[in-house]
Amino acid sequence: MTDLLFFSSDLRRPWGARFERMFPAEAQAAIEEANRLCVSDFNGFHMGQPINWLYNPTGDKEFTWGINRFKHLRQLGIAYAVTGHEKYASAALEHIEGWIQTQPCPRHLPAEELLYFQQPGPWRLLETGLRLRQWVYAYHFFQSSARWTPSFEQCFFHSIKEHADFLYDFKASIEINHSIMHMIGLLSAALTFETWEDSEKWRQDACARLEQCMRAQVLDDGAHSELTPHYHMVSLELFVDCAVMLKKRGYRFSGFFDDRIYRMVSFSRCMTRIDGKMAPFADSNAKDAPDLNAAALYFERPEWMLREALHEQFWTVGPDRIQSFLTSDQANLKESHPPVPFAFPSAGYYGMGNERQKLIFDAAALGGPHGHADALSFEYGAFGKTLFVDPGVYTYMETPWRRYFKSTSAHNTVLVDGQDQTPYLRTQSWGTPEARVKVIAWNPESQMICAEHDGYRIRGVTHRRTVWFPDTGEWIIYDWLTGTGTHTYQHRLHSPLLEWEVSKLSGQAGRFLAQGSGLRDDAEEIGCDLLLFGPASMKLDIEDGWESHRTKSKLPLKVVQGLVRADTPVWFITVIRPSGAKEKLTPEAWTLQAGDPDGPPVLRHSTGDAHQEYRMITNS
Incomplete structure (x- = not known):
């Protein structure tokens, strides 16, 4: 058993080359974004050198929450895999190390404050879960890079454990989708670092709470209880990603869990405009068609595939799986809109x-x-x-x-x-x-x-x-x-x-x-x-x-x-x-x-x- 869930360092460059061949536009976009991130440019805002993770030039707390989720590491990882340039690994690991040094875990705060779903700052449970998920991917992208030293690894692993323990110890309500985001981080750490002493209890806890979330949040007809197509899609993607990771280690959620995922897919496919984009009821937007690629791969349903977003699944399932999906007989069938009424x-x-x-x-x-x-x-x-x-x-x-x-x-x-x-x-x-x-x-x-x-x-x-x-x-x-x-x-x-x-x-x-x-x-x-x-x-x-x-x-x-x-x-x-x-x-x-x-x-x-x-x- 190895502490790698997605890919090893010896696959990074070969996969990067195949990513560039299969998705050239996305590869180039990742490199361009990574170049901006190397000079601390986040969405057009310079965040300082080293980065000030609490600096907010917008006045919108969503900005601070967003950058502290570390989703930007994916672009640095892709750029590193495609080009092999060490500057991308160096920037990514500097971001992680700088964050660890300046954002101590606030365990001294009262539990009710830590559990408040609108808590400002980088240790809100939502950010903690999503950041841990991205750091797990960063481990796969940058482990064995020149900047990945023994001292960095020790610091990194300590923070991974600190994040996981924080999510294990402080449990928010299972009634809202935030709790899914908390648990995907805990499950990511548990399944990636499976040989660690606490990983089994992390996995069991995350799986139990995700099952509870599915029962509490998803209605019988498959719609998420917040009745908002956008957050329905967010929840669906998280649930599927958890199921995919679990399957990689030989585990499965309950049959009820998989059945609810399938019903969620049905709701997503129906709740689209005549042009195929998502209907923007409540806090949703109509900019894109629903991305069901993770579910399509999980259930072997190529006809659900959204080709323009398939690159998002590359680093989770690998190039062979993506290629076989693209060339399957069903992939070339034009999927009709779900029937009405x-x-x-x-x-x-x-x-x-x-x-x-x-x-x-x-x-x-x-x-x-x-x-x-x-x-x-x-x-x-x-x-x-x-x-x-x-x-x-x-x-x-x-x-x-x-x-x-x-x-x-x-x-x-x-x-x-x-x-x-x-x-x-x-x-x-x-x-x-x-x-x-x-x-x-x-x-x-x-x-x-x-x-x-x-x-x-x-x-x-x-x-x-x-x-x-x-x-x-x-x-x-x-x-x-x-x-x-x-x-x-x-x-x-x-x-x-x-x-x-x-x-x-x-x-x-x-x-x-x-x-x-x-x-x-x-x-x-x-x-x-x-x-x-x-x-x-x-x-x-x-x-x-x-x-x-x-x-x-x-x-x-x-x-x-x-x-x-x-x-x-x-x-x-x-x-x-x-x-x-x-x-x-x-x-x-x-x-x-x-x-x-x-x-x-x-x-x-x-x-x-x-x-x-x-x-x-x-x-x-």
Whole structure:
């Protein structure tokens, strides 16, 4: 048995050469980043020489946490493996040694302070676990380099043990994904340094707690309990990485654990936009497709492969495994999008549509600190383009932008009296009462869902929304707001279509046709026709909005807003059709009929002698 889990020093250069041949762009990018790191340049900020690990030029504590996770060692390791230049090993080991000398373990602090999940500084349990994981990889990359002296090794091994003991002794709640990050570090050390005296107890403890995390955090349908696609993916990747490492040493998690991983993969594959990128509900972004490569390798499912990210698995499984994966018969099959409709009822996410159109409906609970006030919102796309979007996350810092991106106003739902569905307190804290969501009806055969939330109960208002996707290819979204009192209602839809023409149509009710075009950053002639019905006093306007695909970066949107101040109950009916379809939306085919006494109206669609009616479900 050897204290090496991934690769030995004699494989470093041969693997580096194969990495450069297989992934030349990624190899070059790693070398360029490593050159910056050699002069203490972290993301454009000079961190001093030696590095000051507590210096924060941004004011955002995420920056300090980030650099103290030592993820940057991977770039230095790749550059060293590819080129053989000792300067990269020297820089990496100087970073590690300098950190050890200046950041003593704070065991003298009270346990409640050490366990606080927002604790500032480099020894927060999350950073401790993720740093230990990266140091284990650094051991594989730099062991036997010129800078790896006996005295450094002694210092390094002492700190590895100190990190592992710290994670073993101080155990945070298993209810949040941080605990997975704590345990992946402990498991990495236990499995790599398997001959050490304490490694077996570290392994047993990490495995037991990871099993507990899986049971506590992952819902029966496979969604992570935080109900945030991004953090679902983070948790999935960590769980799979732990399973992969364990398998390398001849161990396995329980069958339950593997089954939950598989269900998590299913959720990840469904929760994608029509263009394949991740749907950015709650604190998520839509910049990339979900990277399921680790799970694809673990379960032998090459059709799940995301080729542009496969290099990330190279140093874990090795070049032969990557090459065989790339050349397998299934690898060249184009994986179709998971079928719609789909339902994840434990999570509260539902999908509708066909191969050309897709809508993901949010009937989820708030989900905790990373949630947004977005009950009954949705994302919709057609012909490979997203036409109505969730805003994503712009920043975690407590700024007006943080509040905006989490607000009801920034989502595709109805805003009442300008207030959030759940009161916002600060960046990762919500007030009470929290909006509660209830699914009234779900019919996958006819592609219909109806749900309601009571987030405005202190204002005397309940919001119910029904969505249909009939065979005719339109989408019907029916909003019914019941209760008491006079309120201001804003029916808001956020679109990257930046040019809108609005026409008020005749009729007793408010009736508008809005035609969107000018898809942002896209020359394709695709647009959307939108027919909006509402009370006679309803106005329709277009205003500016924003979405974010990456931190501190905003992209412009247009918000199509139906606005009315009226006595409750109030209703809105929206008919949507992408204008890239062969048939355009025909406004005259859609009319309103009287409903039940004191009930909402009925929408009728007529084609020749055929009629189809859409009624709001009014019972509970």
